[in-house]
Amino acid sequence: MLVAISIAAAAGNCGAWYAIPRLCMSLKVGYAAAAAVGALPLLVIVSWGRMLPALLGLYIVLVPIDDALLVYGGLTVTKIVGLAIALAAAVELIRKRPRIAVPYAVLGWVALVALMAMSLSWSINPEESIGNVVTIASALALLVIVVVTPMEASDLRIVVLATILSGAAIGVVAIAQRHDISEIAGQVGRIYLSFGTATLDPNRFGASLLLPIAMATGAFFQVRGWWVRAGLLCVLGMAFTAVYLSASRGTLVALGVMAVIAILGSKRRVLLGSLLAAAAALVLIIPSELSQRIQEGTAQSGTGRTDIWKVGIAAIPSHWLLGTGQGTFHTAYNRAFFLTHQSVFLEWGRDPHNLIVSTIVELGVVGVLFLAVALILQYRSVRLIPADDPFAWLRPVLRASLIGLIVAAMFVDVLATKFAWVLLMEMLLFAAFAARSSLPGRAPVPSIVAR
DSSP states (O other): OHHHHHHHHHTTOTTSTTOOTTGGGOHHHHHHHHHHHHTHHHHHHHTTTOHHHHHHHHHHHHGGGGGGOEEETTEEHHHHHHHHHHHHHHHHHHHHOOOOOOOHHHHHHHHHHHHHHHGGGTOSSHHHHHHHHHHHHHHHHHHHHHHTSOOOHHHHHHHHHHHHHHHHHHHHHHHHTTTOBOOSTTOTTOBOOEETTEEOOHHHHHHTTHHHHHHHHHHHHHOOOHHHHHHHHHHHHHHHHHHHHHTOHHHHHHHHHHHHHHHHTSSOHHHHHHHHHHHHHHHHHSOSHHHHHHHHOHHHHTOOHHHHHHHHHHTSGGGTTTOSOTTOHHHHHHHHGGGSOOSSOOOSSOOOOOHHHHHHHHHHHHHHHHHHHHHHHHHHGGGGSOTTSTTTTHHHHHHHHHHHHHHHTTTSOOTTOHHHHHHHHHHHHHHHHHHHHTSTTOOOOOOSSOO
């Protein structure tokens, strides 16, 4: 505990990578942080025997700020926690020796990642490919070992709680740093979350909030206690504030699509549709960086995504079948740059900002087909959750979150991000739990809804 408190005290140095600007200058906040970190050993003792869900919950909370949690080189705190999760899951598998059942969606992702690994043999830039393949393969490996490890309903409640709290955590940090806005051309007025020398891309941390927002919304309509609903409203308020401060149009479009899906499945379509239309109108009418970016459009704002996509499309014909190799979009972009007109030159080696364009450039038509199959199987995986399952309310939540992530992936790169794989993991976790609960000899699981 003394060591933990010492670490918390060191975090008060505003030049440290884990320090939060402004907050680290406050003595009261420093004491609170020291107390929180000092309590971690006690939390470990309390969670002993349930280390896997505890570690998984910690991982889920940290994932939205993964890019800022650098320890050394490419090593991050989330990678360390991920290794601990894999070890805890392996111990559980050895101890319980359960019957292993792998969902079809896992096989779809394994096939896609295998194609990525094979693309190293024809990659136009193997060094660029290796790092990307290792990142995605590591995320898939963690997903597989967690999904095949049996968990109880109480363990999965921790996963739900951690997912909701991750939205609150990023909201608190965004609100605390709301004055630290960008002055970069085309990005003026947007908040870039800073942790020491690390800075988070607002489009990415905006997209990482899709699942927490969807799950908090679903839980709001699921629980009965008014005080719990009040807490969930606070969480949603903080998460939406973070999205607003990020001024991410892709995230806003994804949330709009998710809202439309939820409304179409509701009995109060007219009322909820009217509320959604009113909210959209307010976003456009009230002067803000977000409304300005929406009205200007992508090309005029200086981000130039349409120009990136034109260059990417121009790079397809020369490697249309198998692509240029996973993770080589930068190199392919530079080679095809002069094959199409660019109204404004910004820089070389730009990110694709589109899942379909990047996949067809890097893995060709074959890769797009593999990706489509994996996504379809992923979407269908929650069919395993029956209507009488205690987590049946998560079925539309997870499906809407997946669709929202796909929409966001049309504007920002997500395939190599941990928050995307957390969504895939949670979908398969709850599907696997439902499948195990239906096995003969298993006692029924009590509902989590207060009667």
